[in-house]
Amino acid sequence: MFSGFMVNTWLAGTVIAILAGVVGFFVVARGASFAAHALPVGAFPGAAAALLLGTSTLGGLVIFTALGVAGITWLGRRARRDIATALALVALLGLGELFLSMTSEYAPEVESLLFGQILGVTSSEVAYLVFLATLCMVAVGVAFRPLLLTSVDEGLGQALGIAPRRGDLIFLAVLGLATAMAVPIVGTLLVFTLMVGPAGAAQLLSPRPTVALVLSTAIAITTVWSAIALSYRSGWPVGFFVGGIAALVYVTARLVTAERSRSPRDTPISQRGQDRHESP
Amino acid sequence: MSALIHALFARGLFSTATVPTAAIVGALAAVSASAAGVFTVMRGQSFAGHALGDMSAAGGSAAFLVGVSPLAGFIGIGAVTAGAISAFASRGRRARDVSTGIVLGAGLGLAGLLLYLDTTRSSTTGAAVSVMFGSMFAVASSTLPAVAAATGFVLVCVAALYRPLLLSSASGELAAVQGVRVKLAEAGFLGVLVVAVALSALTVGAVLATALLIGPAATAVRVARRPGLAIVVAAAIGIGSTWVAIVLAYDSYYWSSSHAAWPVSFFVVGVIFVTYVAVEILSSVRSRRAKYRRARSVRSTR
Numbered sequence: 001m002f003s004g005f006m007v008n009t010w011l012a013g014t015v016i017a018i019l020a021g022v023v024g025f026f027v028v029a030r031g032a033s034f035a036a037h038a039l040p041v042g043a044f045p046g047a048a049a050a051l052l053l054g055t056s057t058l059g060g061l062v063i064f065t066a067l068g069v070a071g072i073t074w075l076g077r078r079a080r081r082d083i084a085t086a087l088a089l090v091a092l093l094g095l096g097e098l099f100l101s102m103t104s105e106y107a108p109e110v111e112s113l114l115f116g117q118i119l120g121v122t123s124s125e126v127a128y129l130v131f132l133a134t135l136c137m138v139a140v141g142v143a144f145r146p147l148l149l150t151s152v153d154e155g156l157g158q159a160l161g162i163a164p165r166r167g168d169l170i171f172l173a174v175l176g177l178a179t180a181m182a183v184p185i186v187g188t189l190l191v192f193t194l195m196v197g198p199a200g201a202a203q204l205l206s207p208r209p210t211v212a213l214v215l216s217t218a219i220a221i222t223t224v225w226s227a228i229a230l231s232y233r234s235g236w237p238v239g240f241f242v243g244g245i246a247a248l249v250y251v252t253a254r255l256v257t258a259e260r261s262r263s264p265r266d267t268p269i270s271q272r273g274q275d276r277h278e279s280p
Numbered sequence: 281m282s283a284l285i286h287a288l289f290a291r292g293l294f295s296t297a298t299v300p301t302a303a304i305v306g307a308l309a310a311v312s313a314s315a316a317g318v319f320t321v322m323r324g325q326s327f328a329g330h331a332l333g334d335m336s337a338a339g340g341s342a343a344f345l346v347g348v349s350p351l352a353g354f355i356g357i358g359a360v361t362a363g364a365i366s367a368f369a370s371r372g373r374r375a376r377d378v379s380t381g382i383v384l385g386a387g388l389g390l391a392g393l394l395l396y397l398d399t400t401r402s403s404t405t406g407a408a409v410s411v412m413f414g415s416m417f418a419v420a421s422s423t424l425p426a427v428a429a430a431t432g433f434v435l436v437c438v439a440a441l442y443r444p445l446l447l448s449s450a451s452g453e454l455a456a457v458q459g460v461r462v463k464l465a466e467a468g469f470l471g472v473l474v475v476a477v478a479l480s481a482l483t484v485g486a487v488l489a490t491a492l493l494i495g496p497a498a499t500a501v502r503v504a505r506r507p508g509l510a511i512v513v514a515a516a517i518g519i520g521s522t523w524v525a526i527v528l529a530y531d532s533y534y535w536s537s538s539h540a541a542w543p544v545s546f547f548v549v550g551v552i553f554v555t556y557v558a559v560e561i562l563s564s565v566r567s568r569r570a571k572y573r574r575a576r577s578v579r580s581t582r
Binding site: 036079080082085087089091098196236242243244247254 | 321327389393485487491548
């Protein structure tokens with residue numbers, strides 16, 4: 001289980017878990033699970049287009065992720081964010097279906113893009129993952145303050161001179177970058193589940209952002225490691241185990257915290273500022 | 281004249297048996313999607329609607345594995361999903377967002393497993409694609425009565441829930457004061473949403489079901505002020521989109537020399553999206569012009 005070709009799997013899984021844990025913290029704090037789902041799924045047609053044209057998969061993924069970010073931002077100027085996300089997503093997926101229909105060769109490729117192909121990662125892919133993850137981490141580090149402030153409360157961010165639109169754009173760009181790099185290896189589904197599950201549990205367990213951030217990363221790593229081990233033993237797709245374990249961790253966190261008395265200080269930041277302004 | 285008709289409507293459009301079935305299924309799905317969609321848009325529940333659609337991929341692949349009708353699979357898994365989402369979601373909008381995400385993630389993991397089992401047991405690699413991206417033309421005419429019954433269910437429920445839903449969409453407290461049982465109305469609405477999404481999934485495929493649910497409704501809410509009128513407008517846009525898509529899908533057969541027709545669901549989504557963007561641009565131009573005119577009239581009165 002730890003020999004030869006599996007080493008790269010463990011490395012890639014760990015890098016992606018760290019990234020998903022950190023980015024996921026902001027996804028949950030901003031209530032942006034839908035965007036975190038839509039960007040990877042909307043990037044998938046890019047891979048289909050690349051397969052069709054015979055160009056690099058990564059290029060297609062990056063272009064379609066950028067299209068997704070642009071679409072959500074443009075449509076979100078006047079519509080509610082969830083509607084903008086839904087419309088951008090279905091428009092990209094519609095294109096994806098067209099690309100898929102134009103060739104009939106790669107149904108297994110499609111499945112691995114959706115559900116992940118973590119077994120069989122090459123060394124160069126790991127190196128590339130580490131590079132992009134570092135890039136992402138630097139971006140999060142630089143934009144940490146505006147990201148955190150606008151996540152807690154848009155009004156607070158505005159009072160400190162950060163336009164809500166800018167906070168959103170930084171966030172979507174980081175999310176998109178994380179997405180485009182992880183999709184070819186772990187699949188669209190796994191990225192999303194890893195971002196929402198561990199971070200959701202972490203923010204229930206600790207009201208303090210830094211603690212929650214560390215906790216979220218730790219849970220993500222544990223989830224990926226156990227999923228890889230279970231997948232190796234059973235031969236079932238790794239995405240199934242990640243989804244199951246993430247849900248299990250979240251439910252456990254809900255049950256544990258339901259016992260606690262709820263003083264305002266204990267409220268996780270995902271539930272603070274509930275009356276935050278939603279554009280009509 | 282007949283040349284024009286032939287240019288618009290490809291040969292065989294009116295003589296093929298699958299076309300009437302597709303047109304009826306598409307129209308019924310569009311009507312029920314609009315009735316549910318307008319409330320989904322107003323309540324900001326697009327993510328839940330989308331999650332139900334994606335989850336029906338799991339239902340579809342389970343139905344594929346067991347060998348029952350996909351509609352039954354869609355509705356069954358939808359009921360389970362809606363139950364799980366509402367069991368989790370008790371505290372506020374952002375908590376609901378996370379719990380929808382968790383349920384969706386777990387469900388998609390399950391879909392992955394079921395599709396994996398589909399392919400390993402029956403060695404049909406196309407299962408994933410056919411479940412995820414369905415087609416109106418693949419609907420058997422024997423499913424028509426079930427589709428009609430489901431549409432009837434959606435319409436009756438929306439009519440019954442109309443006032444309580446409207447009140448609770450505007451403000452939960454207001455609704456409670458008016459004697460509306462908010463929890464019950466919300467549970468009822470989730471039931472309606474499950475059936476409407478299942479019909480959409482049958483028509484355009486599991487992952488594109490959101491298009492039929494959200495697209496026409498979001499456009500209609502822009503145009504019509506009153507929710508009742510918005511439902512009618514949305515239904516008209518939905519029916520129009522599915523029918524135009526059927527015509528275009530048939531036409532596309534002649535577009536390239538290789539005679540490979542483009543998928544009908546792509547056209548459904550395309551027409552819906554283009555309609556939304558057109559309305560968006562028109563209304564933003566109009567509001568800018570109104571602002572300009574107001575500014576000018578203020579200046580001239582000074």
